[in-house]
Amino acid sequence: MLFNSLAFLVFLPLVFILYWSFKGSKKIQNIIILISSYFFYGWWDYRFLGLLALSTLVDYLIGLALENQKEKSVRRSLLVLSLCVNIGILAFFKYFNFFLESWTEAWGGLGVNFNISSLNIILPVGISFYTFQTLSYIIDIYRGKIKATKNFINFAAFVSFFPQLVAGPIERAANLLPQFRRKKRFIPSQIIFGLNLILWGLFKKIVIADNCAIYADSIFRNYENLNSATLLLGAFYFSFQIYADFSGYTDIAIGVAKLFGYDLMRNFNYPYFSRNIGEFWRRWHISLSTWFRDYIYIPLGGSRVGEWYRIRNILIVFLLSGFWHGANWTFLIWGGIHAALFIPLLITKTNRKYLNPKHSNSIFPSFRELLKILGTFSLVTFAWIFFRSESVSAAFEYIKRIFMSLKFDIEYLPIERFSVELVLLLLIFIGFEWFHRMAEHPFTGKLKWLKITVVVFMLLTLGVYSDYQEFIYFQF
Structure with missing residues (x-):
């Protein structure tokens, strides 16, 4: 369902009225949000509701397991499991054909031809956004920054929250998830x-x-x-x-x-x-740029390492940012251009000017x-x-x-x-x-x-x- 559609013009007031009709019950309001979010997403293609539910269930259970597990090796295995499931689903739907075609083209350049047909894969709307959102939840639990939620309704509503489900902002659990636990007041302003x-x-x-x-x-x-x-x-x-x-x-x-x-x-x-480009990336798609900063750049060493490693880290972040946008070499080059523009600022220490x-x-x-x-x-x-x-x-x-x-x-x-x-x-x-x-x-x-x-x-x-x-x- 599109924000700029007649369907949404009807959908939003109905959900709004229904939601505030139960302002005395936070539980019912969250259930309304959850059902409305799945209806909103299913309006595009109901077949992918199962994928959204699977991602939600997997990370809900892994989050609880992480919360109750103290053994480092087991916790690490649970984190790897979440990464494999989420990135595996994302990689299949978004990048399978890209890697297949790139692989066959590379061998073709060496004179080896493979008659492999690409699959007719439909990219689920919003998969890159809600995948990164649930990943940040698991990583933050693993790091001990947040506690796992035991309320499945709240967590499922957090993952599928329809206003930002399909194109962000990519919310952090520390900001959005507690809001599903707080009683809401109707404030006209x-x-x-x-x-x-x-x-x-x-x-x-x-x-x-x-x-x-x-x-x-x-x-x-x-x-x-x-x-x-x-x-x-x-x-x-x-x-x-x-x-x-x-x-x-x-x-x-x-x-x-x-x-x-x-x-x-x-x-x-x-x-x-x-x-400058440094300021641009503090102002553009802030939820994604800060996601890459917190979960990729800083774990790689961030700015605490030597200059060549800082350059490497920036290059990795921008290339991944480009690849996140789509399975095409054009996006990788776009990311590479921004890396090339950002690195001189990093070297001259003017990136945070x-x-x-x-x-x-x-x-x-x-x-x-x-x-x-x-x-x-x-x-x-x-x-x-x-x-x-x-x-x-x-x-x-x-x-x-x-x-x-x-x-x-x-x-x-x-x-x-x-x-x-x-x-x-x-x-x-x-x-x-x-x-x-x-x-x-x-x-x-x-x-x-x-x-x-x-x-x-x-x-x-x-x-x-x-x-x-x-x-x-x-x-x-």
Whole structure:
């Protein structure tokens, strides 16, 4: 079920009313959340409900066993079992065909041909997200950071919590799981806050992302026939498509959770205002970047080891981050590009330079800061070309044509002429976010009702011209 669908528009109010009808019983409310979450997930494909239930049951039982086991070797075996089950399921559904095809191609290059057909495997929506969420639960129990929960309903609701089930944020058990044990109070201000976030998220998805998608998709499909300016514009459109699409989903997820009295972690913090790649990764997909930091980078030694090992650790983290996104060499190269951009900051010890943004209280950035922001955005946009392209060869050809076809007039596209209005809309959107960058949503201050009216108007007008699309990160 999609947040931007008519089905969800009916589903959400019904669950909301039913949930708060039993505000005196936390147990019944959790059961409602659990049943609603499975219904929400099953709306996409009911066949994968068993997979979600299996992952939940396995980690629930392993968590209890870890809690009651003091022998180190047994605890380690239980941890390995959880890793094997969860990563094994993820690897089969997401990476089996990739490894099979890469293996046969490698042997083919040596003159050995295998007639092995790939399997027709459907990737379950959200499997990368809920797998990492349950893994962090088991690892934290193993490390002694949290206690295993004995209430299966609470744990199953934690794993399947529908607002963030299919595209995050990837929640930690230490933050989300205790919230299923606390009695909820109906707080009108919290409901209003949640509705504001939902509205802003829908605006980013339907007005910004989906309109950008029309042009980005057309340009990337027809890149072989387009000139430099149009190709640069395509990369620019995709940068805002993926940002508005994914951060829009996150805003909606956090807003929906607020309606039921739950607090999810912030996943985006205006990443395109970053002044270097280090700052970008503290602002972009925060739940994933901190997951890799806590469960991969730090266990490898983090920054406590020598310089070459730190470089190795960063390279591993970024390559894994790329591979997490999909079974394609394009994602690995995308991760490698970000590693190559991050490592010089690590060597010069400037990767943590912008922990507290200097420009947070200024009306406009200084000229120097603006250059850094534009430079970082340009590098991120360059890397997005590999992320968006169907193959590595297509990405290189796309980049090649940017530098070889040096024409800077905007061409006609197969769908329609380039939209000047969309570029203006994006510039207004950038300015709007800049002036509201200290807030979690823009509907604050004296003009909040005017802003809400304008956003609703744009949803009803500009939104109707965009295609009905899933959220980009559903495929990951």
